[in-house]
Amino acid sequence: MSLFEKIVKREEKISLVGLGYVGMPIAVSFAQKVDVIGFDVNKHKIEQYKSGFDPTNEIGDEAIKNTTVEFTYDEAKLREAKFHIVAVPTPIHKDKTPDLSPLQSASRVVGRNLTKGSIVVFESTVYPGVTEDICIPILEQESGFQCGVDFKVGYSPERINPGDKLHRLETIVKVVAGIDEESLDIIAKVYELVVQAGVHRAESIKVAEAAKVIENSQRDINIAFMNELSIIFNKMGIDTKAVLAAAGTKWNFMKFTPGLVGGHCIGVDPYYLTYKAEELGYHSQIILSGRRINDEMGKYIAEITVKKMIQANKHIKGAKAAVLGFTFKENCPDSRNTKVIDIIRELQNYGVQTVVVDPVADVEEVKSEYGMSLCSIDQIGEVDAIILAVAHDKFITLELESLKKLYKTGRPDIYNEVAATLSNDFVSSQCVLIDVKGIFSSKQAKDMNYVYWRL
Template sequence: MGLYEKILNHKVKISVIGLGYVGMPIAVAFAKKANVIGYDVNNEKIALYQKGIDPTKEVGDEIIKNTTVEFTSDELKLREAKFHIVAVPTPVNTDHTPDLRCVEAASRTVGRNLTKGSIVVYESTVYPGVTEEICIPILEKESAMKSGVDFKVGYSPERINPGDKEHRLETIIKVVSGMDEESLDTIAKVYALVVSAGVYKAESIKVAEAAKVIENSQRDINIAFMNELSIIFNKMNIDTNAVLKAAGTKWNFLKFSPGLVGGHCIGVDPYYLTYKAEKLGYHSQIILAGRRINDDMGKYVVDNLVKELIKADVSVKAARVAILGFTFKENCPDTRNTKVIDIVNALKEYSIIPVIADPTADIAEAKHEYGIEFENVDNIRNMDAVIIAVSHNEFLQLKKEDIEKMFKQVSNQNKVLIDIKAILNKDEFQQAGYRYWRL
C-alpha cells in the first residue's frame, strides 16, 4: 500500500505546519478526507482554534468547531504524520531582501520529527531554488536522513486569496511538483482529494516556484501601470476611473484599478524574484519600476490630501483626518504589510492627526505590529478630512449622511474627502460642494 492509499484509508496522517490565512483552510479541507494535524508555534492561536474560534475569518467559527483537525503546538505530534505541508509566511526585510527565517525554522521543526517514507511539500512563496538549495539541506541535517532515499520533497504554491469567498483552495487549479516522478504522482493524488478544480503537474520544483512569483509580479506591474496613469491623469485634471470605464469597453482591455498594494503576495513576491535575478547578475528594470511606483502611493495620497486641505482653507498642522480601513485588503482582518500605514506615517510628518477605524481588522495584531488603536466608526466626528482607504463591505453601505456626520460643522467646500477605492458617487459629493479626490 502506497502513501496515498494509506492517507485515504486513514492509516497515516497529514500535517499542516503554519495555521494562518493559508494553512488553516488547507488543514480544514484535508480533514474532510483524511486525519490531519494542524501545527503552529503560536500557542494563543492554537488555543483559539481549539475553542472553535477562527481569528482569520477564512472559514468561520462554525466550521472550526466541527472540523476534525487536531490543532497543536506540540511538534512531537508531527511524528504521527507522513505527508507534511509547510505553509508559513515568507515576508521581506526592511531592505526588501527575502526573509526566510520562518520557512527555515519550519524546516528544522519538520526535520527533527521526520520519519522514513515521508513527503514534505512546501507552499510558502519563495524564489526559484529555495526548496532544493535551502530547505532540503535543513531537512537532511535535522533528520539525519537523505532526501530522495529516506524522504521526498515537493512544492505546491498556495493560491488562496484571503477574504475571497469565491476563489478558494477547492476551486483554483493547484500547481504541484515533486523531486521525482514517484513523489510528483503521490503529491498530485493527495491534493486532488480536496481540489475539485484539478491539479497541474509542473515539470520541476523550480518551475513551480517560479510560476508562483510571476503570478503576483504580473499583477503588481499591471496595478503599477494603473497607479502611474492615475498620477498622469490627475495632472491633466481627468478622472482616472472614467478613463478606465471607457477603455474597459474593449474586449481585450485588462481591468485593473489604481490603489494601495500591500499584503504578503503582490507587495512581496516581486522582491523575491528580483533578489534571485540580482544574485545572477541581472538587475530588474520593469519589475522594480512597478514596485517603486506602488510603494510610493501612500505618500502620493497624502501629498494630494494636503493640497486639498490648503484649497479648502484648512490649517494643515493639527488637522484631524479619519482613515476608514487599515487592513491590506477589503473584508480581511489581516493588517500585516498593509500600505495604509504609509498614509498614517506620512500624515504624522505633516503633524496631521489620524483617527483610524476598521471594523474588520485584527485589533490585537494592529496594536502589536504598529501600535495602532482603532476608533469606532460611529464615533468619528469633527474631522477636517476623511480618507476611505479600504473598501470593506461595511464602508460600501455608507450613505452621504453617514459621511457628513464625520466632518466638522463647516461649509462643504471646507470638507476634504479622499476616496482611494472610488466606492462613492463622485458627482453626488462634488455637486454638494465637497473637495472630493480619488486615484
C-alpha cells in the same frame, strides 16, 4: 500500498505546519477527507482554533468548531504524520531582501520530527531554488535522513486569496511538483482529494516556484501601470475611473484598477524574484520600476490629501483626519504590510492628527505591529478630512450625507452663532473626502460641495 492509499484509508496522517490565512483553510479542507494534524508555534492561535474561533475569518467559526483537525503546538505530534505541508509566511527585510527565517524554522521543526518514508511539500512563495538549495539541506541535517532515499520533497504554491469567498482552495487549479515522478504522483493525488478544479503537474520544483512568484509579480506590474496612469490623469484633470470604464469596453483590455498594494503576497513576492536575479547579475527594470511606483502610493495619497485640505482653507498643522480602513485589503483582518500605514505616517509628518477606523482588522495585531489603537466610526468627530482607504463591505454602505456629521464644518451647532448662520453650501464645501477605492459617485460628492478626490 502507496502512501496515498494509506492516507485515504486513514492509516497515515497529513500535517499542516503553519495555520494562518493559507494553512488553516487547507487543513480544514483536507480534514473532510483524511486525518489531519494542524501545527503552529503560536499557542494563542491554537487555543483560539480549539475553542472554535477563526481569527482569520477565512472559513468562519462554525467550520472551525466542526472540523476534525487535531490542532496542536506540540511539534512531537508531527511524528504521527507521513505527509507534511508547510505553509508559513515568507516576508522581506527592511532592505527588501527575502526573509526566509520562518521557512527555515519550519524546516527545522519538520526535520526534527521526520520519519522515514515521509513526503514534505512546501507551499510558501519563494524564488526558484529555495526548496532544493535551502529547505532540503535543513531537513537532512535535522533528521539525519537522505532526501530521495529516506524521504521525498515537493512544492505546491499556495493560491488562496485571503478574504475571497469565491476563489478558494477547492476551485483554483493547484500547481504541484515533486523531486521525482513517484513523489509527484503521490502529491498530485493527495491534492486531488480536495481540489475540485484539478492539478497541474509542473515539470520540476523550480518551475513551480517560478510560476508562483511571477503570478504576483505580473499583477503587481499591472497595478503599478494603473497607479502611474492615475498620477498622470490627475495632473491632466481627468477622472481615472471614467477613463478605465471607457477603455474597458474593448474585449481585450485588462481590467485592473489603481490602488494600494500591500499584504504578504503581491507587495512582497516580486522582491524575491528580483533578489535572485541580482544574485545572477541581472538588474530588474520592469519589476522594480513597478515596485517603486506601488511602494510610493501611500505617500502620494497623503500629499494629495494635504493639497485638498489647503484647497478647503484648512490649517494643516494640528488638523485631524479620519482614515477608514487599515487592513491590506477589503474584508480581511490581516494588516501585515498594509500600505495604509504609509498614508498615516506621511500625514503625521505634516502635523496632521489621525484616527483610524477598521471594523474588520485584528485589533491586537494592529496594536502589536504598529502601536496603534483603532476606534469605531461613532467615535469620530470634528475631523477636517476623511480618507476611505479600504473598501470593506461595512464602508460601502456609507452615505455621503451621513459622513458630513463627522466633519468640523458639518456640525455648525458646535460653533458660535455666526458660524451657525452660514449657508449649507459653505459648511459642506469644507468637507474633504479622499476616496482611494472610488466607491462614491464623484458627481454626487461634488454636487454636495465635497472637496472630493479619488485615485
